[in-house]
Amino acid sequence: MADIRTPHFHNTAGHSAIRIGVREFQCIGARPPYDHPHVFLDMGDDNEIVCPYCSTLFRYSPELKASETEPAGCLWGAELTPAH
Template identity: 50%
Template sequence: MSEHGTPHFHNQPGVAQVRVGAKEFMCVGALPPFDHPHIFIDMGADNDAICPYCSTHYVYDEHLHGGCEPPECAFIPESVPEAA
């Protein structure tokens, strides 16, 4: 599997908002197999965005440096077990 340079986030915990340290990222919704199409979100000049698929509210926080809060909302494809 190829590595990706764009951060990927999900909202499996169902929190009201996910703070992210990137203005350009991918939202996957929930963890596979319950994810939605992985979509690119670009906040542009804004400091927040809402995913049109899952309605997760993302808020930019420059102190997170590409990470997220809560930290378990970071999606790392290699950490998801493949279906047998």
């Protein structure tokens, strides 16, 4: 069975916007223990969405991988993903 996991992103640094390579993901706000409820967000056909908890603007960028963000370092839980 494949290891499929929904990417989780955080905005601990307080960026005005974060570019991501997926349209479906979870926002956790800041890194634990300062996180908000982990909310699933789905952009659908849109290219951006605002988190209703922390107001972070997420923008879809097709050139980024699911594990990449701009600015870098906004993926949470990467240390939990096994290396392939």
